[in-house]
Amino acid sequence: MRTLYLKELRALLPLQILMILTNSADFFYRPLTQRLDEKAWTDISSYIGPGEGADMGISLVVFGLLIAYSLFPREHDEGTIDFLYSLPVSRRAIFVAKVAAGWTVLLVGCVVLQLSDFTLQSQNPQSFVGEQWRLDVSASVVLLQASFAGIVLCHGLVLSFLRRFGLIPYAMGGWVVISLERVSPTFSYLNVMNILTLEYDGQRVAIPWFELGLHIALAAFCVALAYVLWMGRAEWATALWAKAQKAPHGRAALGCATVLVVIGFFVLAVIISLGDDDESDRGFDPDDDGLRPVSFSVDSAETERFDFTYPSNMREKALALIRGADDLHEGLRQRLSAHKGARVIVDLTEQSPHHEGITAWTKMRVGLIAAIDEAHLRHVFTHELVHSFQFQESQRRLGDNNRATRFFGEGSAEYFAFELVPNESQRRASRQVTLAAWSRHRIRFEVLADDDALRESFDPHLVYPMGESWTAALVEACGAAAPGRVLRAMGREDAPQDLAPMAFWQDTLQAVDCDLEEVIGRWEQMMLEGVESEAEFLAALPRLGGGVASADSDEIVVLAALDRAPLPSELYPEVRYYLRVRDNPGVDDSQIRAFEGDVLSLGEGRRIEFRVPRDYFHGQRFQFQLGLRFNPRCWAYFEPWQFADVQ
């Protein structure tokens, strides 16, 4: 048995070397390119960060399957398994030796990764960053990675029986699991990759014991099945497979099976897609109009600059917008000094619960049905039209640099929407949200201009009101034509690519002879003056704090407390309180769920209660942020994100 085990290890040695080199290649090049005594563990092992780790799954899946496919198929295809059978060892021993050798290779790969990373980071003698390494975290990572790789190995043992055909249902199964998870986070325990995504309780890794146990149990079943398939009595399974491959009707049967698997997969995918389309359980979004899809016939209309499609039964509402559309186009074109561009295609049948409008290039979709009134519709339409100009004037670079430009894209769209469709009360409310966020969260331009950083800590919708005020500062500092010039500077032929956000803005404004520092200076000055003029409002605006108050099998109750009296109802009659939840900072906006709170007491206790169905959560921890909306037509003010345990 031991000899067999060693023989298998020898056979897998090339893969062992490859795995070590793949995972630990930086052990060789980092010393030549970096000062190791300045590198932290988190710099070297990016997979240990909170919410990170799943990327390692790709490498571990590849090696898990490679090793699994190296254990049995070749021995059978080339007939060398018969030599092993002729040895005085049981079939079980052969099987165990092979599987153990395979898992050993994976385990060694994971351990060597930790050792090499430990060695690299240990050169850093500094406090804080030099003291990041912890044995418990490293051991937890090895446990999770080696378990994951072992689970994939067990899957691979079964799949390899079907040779390359086995990879098709495996890939499809993976897709189905990921789709199910997207439809409902409840199914996330099915996704084995989630085992690798690290969550922390303080500084300790929170091991997902339930998921780990479940997948290890499934893997054990796979091992048993693989044993039956590869080592079963008289090799009936392998003989059957070989026969099926040789005989024409066998190949036909395999072909039919393939088609059936693929069709079955598609049927499942259709069902999942339809389930995904069901908006009824998305929670409540402060920006959700509560609209649900309906059917209607459509009409079309043409103007000088637009081709409209609209619901026939909303002709009057549509025509009110269509009549002024060319004027809005011309007004915007002049403000941006833009070319007329191509005709704009406007689909007014939009019914999305996620947004009021969406634009790409010269195609716009605007929610005519959801619009509160004509002024609001014109605001949304103008906002989207600005996006169309942005795409064209910047040669799509605005979208290419979304991380750095999102605040400007949305903010300048808001700015021009307010300029062309004036609404002072709404603009003031928008600025009030900006001022509250700026003064309380100390949001610097460096954060605003880096969408990843902004959404990691703050309300991702802040780009709209804050970007609007920043665009106003840009106009003040660099002239009314500056937004248009900035867009064209982004699209210039020789614009450097993939710059970090600050470098991007320095370069772009420099290209239009404008100074980023001056714009930021004006913006901050504007904020300071705003804080002064809105001091009364800001002093009255409550701050919210809270956490999970209780949890049962159906729902989680989050309680929020106000740190001062609520806003006076005579001035703010429609104040509403919201809770947003998300899994981690990396999720996109559509995966953020929002819930409106019930006011328990606005007296001494000042408590708001939020009830969240438990199946919205899939990890052990989640993030939430509390906020309130004081103007129904404006953005809500939100506190920073904070973590909580699901319990």
Place this chain on the structure above:
Amino acid sequence: MDRIAALLEKELRQHLATLVGLFLTLPMAYLITVLGVVSSPDNITVLTTHQVFLWVFVPLTGMVLGHRLVVVEYHGRTQLFVEALPIRRGEMVTVKYVLGLLIVMGVAITSLLFSSLFALGSEPLGARFMGLMTLRTMAYTFCVWSVLFAMGFLGRFRVPIYVGLVILVFALNALTELELRRFGPFAMVDQQLVLERVVPPPGSALAATLILGAAWVVLAYIMALINEGSIAEALARRMTLKEKSAVGVLFVAALSATTVLEDRRQQAPFSFQEDEVIRSTTVPLEILYLRESALSDAETLRDQLESDLSSLAHTLRGDDGREIDLPPIRVALRESLDATTFEPVGLSKNDGILVRANFRSSEPWEGGGNSSFRAFLIREVLSELTDGRAEFEPKAWIQDGFSRYWADRDRLDSCRQSPASCAPLLRALWATRGRRDVRDWQLEQWFRTRERHGEEIAWSVAFSGLLVLEERSGRDAVIALARRLYARSAPSDMRELVHDRLHPMSDLFEATLGIPFDEFLTEWNAELDRLRELPEVAAVLDGVPEATGKLTIERDVGAIRNAVVRLDLRPSQTGRSLNLQSAVVSLLHRDLTPFDRPLERHELRREERLVELDELTIELQLLGRYGPGMRIFVALELESERLGCPIRVLAERRAVR
């Protein structure tokens, strides 16, 4: 012609099952794509279905066909039977290629037609738009099929080559200015495929697509025809495990190499664009003052900085007498900042330093802001000169101390003569009061020391060290130390690590100054003790609030936690004895990741409160802001007029339970 027809018939008969399979599965694939696109919250047009289908299913179809038409034939060596017939080898390859192309093209065009039908209800589709979409679709399909067809002839190396191509494309995209989405076949199927209704695809992208496709066709023919097809036949054998591993190692090496190689277009060097900029003629210094009324303040600052920087460049000159090259230094006026807060701005490599400050003349600026800013700027210059090495923690205290020392170099004598009126020295004396001596581990862990005391106080402690050194060994000793640390270029690799291991702090003092470091520390502490005992110093220090802070995490309902910070003033030091009615207390806080790193001041959230000092205990609360499982940093600062800076009475990293 008969030969071609016979070949075609043979191929169709041989691969009938595959074609039937594709016929059954592709409509399902299309259907799921439509549903996915329609249900996507970001969907702008149903035509996107066609784009997605071209990205995913057309290549998959091509891979299946390529496998059946080429790989299976050569792997099974059945092409030898066909070659034995009176048919040219080229004809066999042509039939396979054209058959595959027609099928893949048919699939792509069908997708376009169905997508257009679905889109008709919500948008107009003109002839030009349809023509443009068809052109892009056909060019892309031709290129993709040509690549996949040719890959079939590469036999056992095709999978590694697929992987290699992916790595190559990834590397080119990530490390060079090549924008993949605007290049060749990728540009054909980007979002413009279904959005651009008027302008044809860029000629260069179209040409690249067609040339690329043609090149792969040529490669396929070369592989199939050269040496009577023996190369393709030889390559069709199965790969051994060793070959797989060797190829894998090559990929790892290639990937590693891409991390070192980078060839990007450089952005234009940073410069101020406004007219409101004054420049120095002697040092690379620019000051953006933004408004006319700030010009005189900017000029005053320029004069001071010119003096600081030119003398620094001269002092840190090399052994050959050449002055060091200062990096470009820029200061931008930021009136929203207070006089003692400075914001360094990240610039690209070689762009130098940019710092925001409020240098308008004011009491706080004149009272200490100016001096602190100059020290801050010198500190930034030292970092830039050494490519960040000056901030290496074991020696970072010297950087902090030397910066302040250099900014105050004209006041050092008065500091020594009248320590009670020297703010930096007073801060150091206050920080080291009551047997809180400076220890070597505090200097080694300078970032912790800085966090515990706050920046201003910590910098002053470091400054006091250099002041003592100057008094003991003269100014030349301080300068020798600075030159040793900052007048050298630090390599960005392990050579610097080795250098630092060979020259620790003790060696630095011993070799440069001839003083054992322990001895210096003892003298430093003794001198601070002596100064603290001076009556005028003691009188000032007695007026500094003496307080302690305590952080408590209190449980509220369920898992809600409140962070409560208590400030306790020493009983003898209520507001009355301090001659103060009130003081500003700042609560600095933020959440932490599981892995520690030094925190910058601007990263901290701040709650300020004006508190009455007639009470012994003051409490501040953060209600429900941090929950169990989070780690937080909390610091409490009390403004001290005597020291001219906040004193930190609490700095703690804590896990909330």
